[in-house]
Amino acid sequence: xxxxxxxxxxxxxxxxxxxxxxxxxxxxxxxxxxxxxxxxxxxxxxxxxxxxxxxxxxxxxxxxxxxxxxxxxxxxxxxxxxxxxxxxxxxxxxxxxxxxxxxxxxxxxxxxxxxxxxxxxxxxxxxxxxxxxxxxxxxxxxxxxxxxxxxxxxxxxxxxxxxxxxxxxxxxxxxxxxxxxxxxxxxxxxxxxxxxxxxxxxxxxxxxxxxxxxxxxxxxxxxxxxxxxxxxxxxxxxxxxxxxxxxxxxx
Numbered sequence: 001x002x003x004x005x006x007x008x009x010x011x012x013x014x015x016x017x018x019x020x021x022x023x024x025x026x027x028x029x030x031x032x033x034x035x036x037x038x039x040x041x042x043x044x045x046x047x048x049x050x051x052x053x054x055x056x057x058x059x060x061x062x063x064x065x066x067x068x069x070x071x072x073x074x075x076x077x078x079x080x081x082x083x084x085x086x087x088x089x090x091x092x093x094x095x096x097x098x099x100x101x102x103x104x105x106x107x108x109x110x111x112x113x114x115x116x117x118x119x120x121x122x123x124x125x126x127x128x129x130x131x132x133x134x135x136x137x138x139x140x141x142x143x144x145x146x147x148x149x150x151x152x153x154x155x156x157x158x159x160x161x162x163x164x165x166x167x168x169x170x171x172x173x174x175x176x177x178x179x180x181x182x183x184x185x186x187x188x189x190x191x192x193x194x195x196x197x198x199x200x201x202x203x204x205x206x207x208x209x210x211x212x213x214x215x216x217x218x219x220x221x222x223x224x225x226x227x228x229x230x231x232x233x234x235x236x237x238x239x240x241x242x243x244x245x246x247x248x249x250x251x
Contacts, residue, residue, distance in 0.1 A: 001107060002030045003100055004082030004159070008072035010038035012090035013047060015124075015203065020051045022093035028101040032082050036072040037063035070168040070176040077162050083107075086156035088200065095120070095198045102197055103156055114157035114184070114192035116150035119200045131204060137194055141185040145233045147222050147241030149181040150192070154199035161190060174214065175221025182229045 007019055023033050033055055035048055040063065048061050060079055066072050077085055084107055088094070106115050116139075121132040136150040143149075165188045168176045184190045219238050226233040 001084060001104055002032055002082035003028065003084045003086070003104055003156070004032045004034060004076075004080035005086055005088050005100075006034045006036065006073060006076030006080065007088050007090050008036050008038070008069050008076065009040060009044050009048075009090040010069075010072075011040045011042045011044060012037075013040070013042040013044045015091040016044055016047050017051075018093045019088060019090055020047070023088070024051070024054055025097045026094065026100045027098050028104055030104075031058060031100060032080065033059050034076045034079050035059070035061040036066070036076045036079075037061065038066045038068075038072060039063055067170050070172065071170045074167040074170070077159070077167060080159055083158060084156050085159045085162065087153065089153060089202070092153055092200050092202045095201045099197060099199050103195065103199070106193060106195055107156075107158075109193070111191055112193055113161050113190035114155060115195055116156070116192060117154040117195040117197040117199045119151040119153050119202055120198055121202050121204050124203045127201070133198075137196065139194065144178075144182050144186060145226060145231060145237055147178075147219075147233075147238040149178055150194075151199070152177045152181070153202065154197075155181075157184070157190070157192075161188070164188065165190075172221050172225070174218050175225055178218075178222050179225030179228065182225050182231060186231050187229050 005023060009016060037044055045063055052059055062075065073087060084104065103115050116136050118135045120130045122129060123131055134151050136154060139148060139150050165184055168180055172179060219235050222238045223233055223235055
């Protein structure tokens with residue numbers, strides 16, 4: 001079973017090497033790695049080319065102007081030839097070498113459409129200190145109305161799911177991944193399974209948590225994502241997720 005891992009990059013030279021190395025270190029061999037670059041101005045492509053020989057034909061990459069990260073993800077999904085597809089952000093990396101092997105084994109159950117698990121956050125420069133642990137274990141689809149979703153960097157699904165449900169909407173500023181979860185779980189009723197695995201190590205400071213303005217934009221996008229899929233919610237209900245997140249931090 002081939003697994004396609006997609007990384008969207010733009011001026012990602014500072015962190016991309018860790019991302020690439022974590023893919024190369026995976027014990028699962030049948031991996032297709034796809035890097036979609038938005039015409040970076042730094043040496044991102046030099047790093048891609050440096051590691052290209054170690055992947056051989058398992059690496060595909062493209063560099064051109066795009067309409068943002070969700071447009072890049074969509075390009076990667078369209079290029080993917082694997083049965084299973086997942087996203088690994090360019091400032092993140094797999095927490096352990098056996099993540100993909102364990103995830104792929106779960107897909108031996110042919111009735112499953114998707115797999116998801118946990119992730120944790122670090123501050124850049126302190127890779128051994130977890131500052132926040134995001135467990136997807138409590139997730140239930142109805143929680144989407146309150147802004148909760150499975151950790152997106154841990155989410156892997158069959159490519160045929162995207163072919164049926166559609167790709168990421170590119171007119172969302174931050175919350176297209178949330179809208180995708182609403183669409184898949186609440187509209188298409190996919191069958192998914194939680195795995196108690198720490199999939200990905202993420203650096204703090206992502207677009208959705210950068211400042212108050214980004215949080216307000218995220219609430220707006222999340223409400224829109226529910227309503228466009230016929231699910232009732234409101235800004236207050238969506239804001240409940242921020243209260244829950246307090247308990248994820250390691251003080």
